[in-house]
Amino acid sequence: MDLARFKQVSEVEWQVAPSGRMRVPAVIFADQALVREMDDKVYEQLTNVASLPGIVQAAYAMPDAHWGYGFPIGGVAAFDADAGGVVSAGGVGFDISCGVRTLHTGRRTDEIAPLKQRLADRLFAHIPAGVGSTGPLRLNAAGMDAMLRGGARWAVEHGYGSAADLDRIEERGCMAGADPDKVSEQAKRRQRDEIGTLGSGNHYLELQEIMEIHDAKAADRFRLRVGEVVVSIHCGSRGLGHQIGTEFLRQMVAAAPSYGIELPDRELACAPITSPLGQAYLGAMRAAINCALANRQVITHLARQVFAELLPGTHLTLIYDVSHNTCKQELHTVDGQSRRLHVHRKGATRAFGPGHPALPDDLRDIGQPVLIGGSMGTASYILVGTETGMTRAFSSACHGAGRAMSRHQATRQWRGRSLVDALASQGILIRSPSLRGVAEEAPGAYKNVSAVVEAAERAGLARKVARLKPLVCIKG
Amino acid sequence: MKIYTVGGAVRDRLLGLPVADRDHVVVGATPEDMVSLGYQPVGKDFPVFLHPQTHEEYALARTERKSGRGYKGFTVYATPEVTLEEDLRRRDLTINAMAEDESGTLIDPYGGRADLAAKVFRHVSEAFAEDPVRILRVARFAARFDGFVVAPETNGLMRRMVADGEVDALVPERVWQEIARGLMEARPSRMFRVLRACGALERLLPEIDRLFGAPQPPAHHPEVDTGEHVMLVVDWAARHAMSLPVRFAALTHDLGKGVTPRDLWPRHHGHEAKGVELLRALCERLRVPADCRDLAIAVARDHGNAHRAPELRPGTVVELLERVDAFRRPERFEAFLEACECDFRGRPGYEDRPFPAPDYLRQALRAAQAVDAGAVALRVEPARIREAVFQARAQAVAALHSHAGGNWEHFPHQADMGVRGTGPTLAAAFEQAALAMTAVVTDPSRVAPKEAVDIRCEAAGDELLLVDWLNALIFEMAARRLLFGRFAVTLDGHRLHATAWGEPVDPARHEPAVEIKGATYTELKIAKNEAGQWLAQCVVDV
The missing domain is CATH 3.55.10.10 (Archease domain)
Structure with a gap:
């Protein structure tokens, strides 16, 4: 992207002043190299977002931003309902509440090493992954609605995990305001037997070794020690979320003119927050958030079963669970005033700093763990929310490396089999139903996650706590 | 002498239907009276005359008595003493046994008007039993008149006639004639249901009768029962104004499913070949005309292949086109495709599904026809011409798959x-x-x-x-x-x-x-x- 199009505010902040239809500035948090590598579409999409009704302060792009649909992936935008603000199905995305959770095993790498192959095989066999797979539950209509209302709390009530898990999940494991009646029968039908499945694409379950500690105090509070092993799960709301995204996007495209909203790009389709369609979407989207939380909770349970079988006495304790495709109502201080805003995070992680009331008691003084997913061969990071972040982009940070290369290019460059062999020689075991899927997700197809995290820290969005390296990756 | 309009003309007028033919009965006249008035005698077995101007039929009132098996064995009495009521009494159904005099007054001694209102086919008298063709006529009326049912006593009478072997004596040409006319009515299925209810279908068309009770896989046939499927198929053909050969092919396409051993149900592997044998015998027995027979055989043999056409190998498609003689008889090929479509659509839920097979086969025929057989023949030895032309046609069809679709x-x-x-x-x-x-x-x-x-x-x-x-x-x-x-x-x-x-x-x-x-x-x-x-x-x- 041409740097001349921006005003450089700092080493890691780039701004586009409002012009034309833009109502607020567009801001990218990234270093020069990352901005230069970004597709021109990010500029176009971010300035489009800045033109939506009721947007507050600025349209933000995280260091891992890339070309998405309507909103850039890695985009953050907040809207004020009282100022005609909108909610956008495209601004949340198809995979509603896709996110990451990380659990302690409490085991050192040397304890895991002899069992690595067996753990990989058993996890792959036990956790449904890939196209067409089904989960351990079949939900009837009442069960579906209860799950959509209850989220991870519903899962815990049904024996998947413990109440202690709920404290370490955003919204305490249950998103308020979910309205299963606003979720179509088609969406529910897509989900009937998908609870407890990883899905495909960039979704995974990994065993990771803690390689490096960057912030001793926060690491101590998160109980992270070099040489220990954690489990990370990356997946979302499955078919239900995809169908909700599809259906509301369609409705919002059709309804936008009736709300007097002119769309520079159909994918930006949105409706006023206070409109019936906006409220219906929020009800359905929150149900999808619960679906994602329940899904990760059930998968957690499946992972615990495998550990109990192969390494009895291991307790997988939840460090935190974050979602990165959401629209949430939050209080933020804007120009010294506290305002209730609907914050869209599309491929961006919430990163509450110390003292935020939404944090569990035992983490409130240190800040929220921010989990940054890697890509098979590359590192993952655990960050922590900061005070400064709360004033930057509505307490938001990056969510992962972000793609540098299309799937199309990736399949031309890599072969699944040789990739699996090459990673195995680095001590990383890959298990996947699809070799082509592995090639499309090749580590080389992603940006350098370390550079992304570095930029997020320098921009004050979040602070590095630990770096993790994959040992085993179950790939959907 | 007195002249009355009788039969179908009176019935159709009361139903508010257009009246096609007007039949008349003349009471109190002799043949000589009629000739002297200028009427032209035409009846061979009984006295019927044509009006000198209108050419409508005028019959002397008559009674008939059965004197042998089948529909020909009658003794006819036509004298000036025969009354209108006696004449009407020999007719088949009450709805057909009404008359109107020249002033338009209805004469309805047997309750025809009430049966018309109640939509009931009821026989006039036991004399109904004297002519087994009447069973076929009642069945045909059922196909024509929507919502009519056969009176229980009439059905009982027809059952007795069947049990007495009456229908076995019907001449084949007459059976075919009535079946063919019934097929051309609005709801042919109702004809077969009436025939089945009285047991006549089992005697006249056992191949069709056997289809009832033979199940098919519900995944492809939501209606399951083969007989029900065939009824839907003939009705679909009728609703879409198909020709008689197409309707007959629709009726007979699945005959083979009636002889599948029960332990193989609901599958009917190879039913097409078995159906062709049964169909040949049926056509022989009823003296079915060649155009109906040939199309029906092609459809019975190849309807499955036609449905699968887009999935068949190009060579198999060319074989199919050759077998149904599409290259030489394109008009019959169209009829073949129509009958196959009736079969496809004669299933609940398939009425307006996309059915790409006919268009695909037409495309394939055009592609294969475009092959210059003469030029191909010049390139190879005489013994290999047939094979070479076939290969060239198969290639042309294969090209369809790779290019035309995009x-x-x-x-x-x-x-x-x-x-x-x-x-x-x-x-x-x-x-x-x-x-x-x-x-x-x-x-x-x-x-x-x-x-x-x-x-x-x-x-x-x-x-x-x-x-x-x-x-x-x-x-x-x-x-x-x-x-x-x-x-x-x-x-x-x-x-x-x-x-x-x-x-x-x-x-x-x-x-x-x-x-x-x-x-x-x-x-x-x-x-x-x-x-x-x-x-x-x-x-x-x-």
Whole structure:
């Protein structure tokens, strides 16, 4: 992207002043190299977002931003309902509440090493992954609605995990305001037997070794020690979320003119927050958030079963669970005033700093763990929310490396089999139903996650706590 | 002498139907009286005359008495003393036994008008039993008059007639004549149901009777029962004004299913070949005319192949075209396709599904016809000409698969994938875009067309319709865990109706790379290029 199009505010902040239809500035948090590598579409999409009704302060792009649909992936935008603000199905995305959770095993790498192959095989066999797979539950209509209302709390009530898990999940494991009646029968039908499945694409379950500690105090509070092993799960709301995204996007495209909203790009389709369609979407989207939380909770349970079988006495304790495709109502201080805003995070992680009331008691003084997913061969990071972040982009940070290369290019460059062999020689075991899927997700197809995290820290969005390296990756 | 209008003319007038033929009865006259008035005698077995101007039929009132088996053994009495009531009494049904005098007064001694109102076929007297053709007539009336039922006592009488062997004595030509007329009525199925209810179907057309009670796989035949299927097929043919040969072919296409051993139910492997044998015997027995027979045999033998045509190998398609004589008799080939369509649609829920086979076979015929057989013959030894022409035709049909339908490709999007279809029509471009979407997941050629899914959508424009079409497929793929490898799209404005063929995901064989979350409005475009090719594209989220 041409740097001349921006005003450089700092080493890691780039701004586009409002012009034309833009109502607020567009801001990218990234270093020069990352901005230069970004597709021109990010500029176009971010300035489009800045033109939506009721947007507050600025349209933000995280260091891992890339070309998405309507909103850039890695985009953050907040809207004020009282100022005609909108909610956008495209601004949340198809995979509603896709996110990451990380659990302690409490085991050192040397304890895991002899069992690595067996753990990989058993996890792959036990956790449904890939196209067409089904989960351990079949939900009837009442069960579906209860799950959509209850989220991870519903899962815990049904024996998947413990109440202690709920404290370490955003919204305490249950998103308020979910309205299963606003979720179509088609969406529910897509989900009937998908609870407890990883899905495909960039979704995974990994065993990771803690390689490096960057912030001793926060690491101590998160109980992270070099040489220990954690489990990370990356997946979302499955078919239900995809169908909700599809259906509301369609409705919002059709309804936008009736709300007097002119769309520079159909994918930006949105409706006023206070409109019936906006409220219906929020009800359905929150149900999808619960679906994602329940899904990760059930998968957690499946992972615990495998550990109990192969390494009895291991307790997988939840460090935190974050979602990165959401629209949430939050209080933020804007120009010294506290305002209730609907914050869209599309491929961006919430990163509450110390003292935020939404944090569990035992983490409130240190800040929220921010989990940054890697890509098979590359590192993952655990960050922590900061005070400064709360004033930057509505307490938001990056969510992962972000793609540098299309799937199309990736399949031309890599072969699944040789990739699996090459990673195995680095001590990383890959298990996947699809070799082509592995090639499309090749580590080389992603940006350098370390550079992304570095930029997020320098921009004050979040602070590095630990770096993790994959040992085993179950790939959907 | 007194003249009355009788029979069908009176009935149809009361029903408010157009009156085609007007029959008259003359009471109190001799043949000589009629001739002296200028009427022209025409009856061979009984005295009937044509009016000198109108040429309508005038019959002297008569009574008839049975004197032998079958419909010919009668003794006729026609004298000036025979009354109108006596004449009406020899008629078959009360609704046909009414008369009107010249002033328009209705004479209805047997309650015909009440039966007309109640929609009942009721025999006038026991004399009904004297002519077994009347069973066929009642059945034919049932096919014509909507909602009429046979009175229980009339059905009982017909059953006794069947038990007495009356219908066995009917001459074949007369049976065929009545069946053929019934097939041309509005609801032919009702004829067969009436014949079945009195047991006559078992005597006259046992091949049809046996189909009732023979089950078919519910996945392809929601109606299950073969007899019910055939009834739906003949009615569909009638509703769509098909010709007699097509309707007869519709009636007889599945005869083989009636002789499947019960332990093989609901499968009927090889029913086509068995059906052809039964059909030949039936046609011989009833002296079915050649045009009806030949089409029916072709349909009975090859309707299954026709349905599967888009999935058949090119050589097999050419063999099919040769077997149904499509190259020499294109008009009969059209009739063949019509009958196959009746078969396809004669199932609940299939009435307006897309049925691409006929268009595909027409295309294949055109492609094969375009082969210059003379030029091919010059290139090879005489002994190999036949084979060489066949090969050239097969190649022409194969080319249809690879070109005419268009092409698909992927285009890059940073996180996801773009799908693009091109084709000679917008519908073809939509089909190709769907193939491109399957190719995001797996190699489309690895997906076997084992299941068909019906898809409909409607949108405000072509672009939105493309997104809806792909999202409808994504939903079906996800909810049914299917992959699709073949598509047939029909477009009517911004309404889409399509069939997608595929099979359940098999991870080992399909190696699915990713699941598709949704089709997006990103890079969404519909366009037509200078070469007249349509293009349809968008990005799908994976």
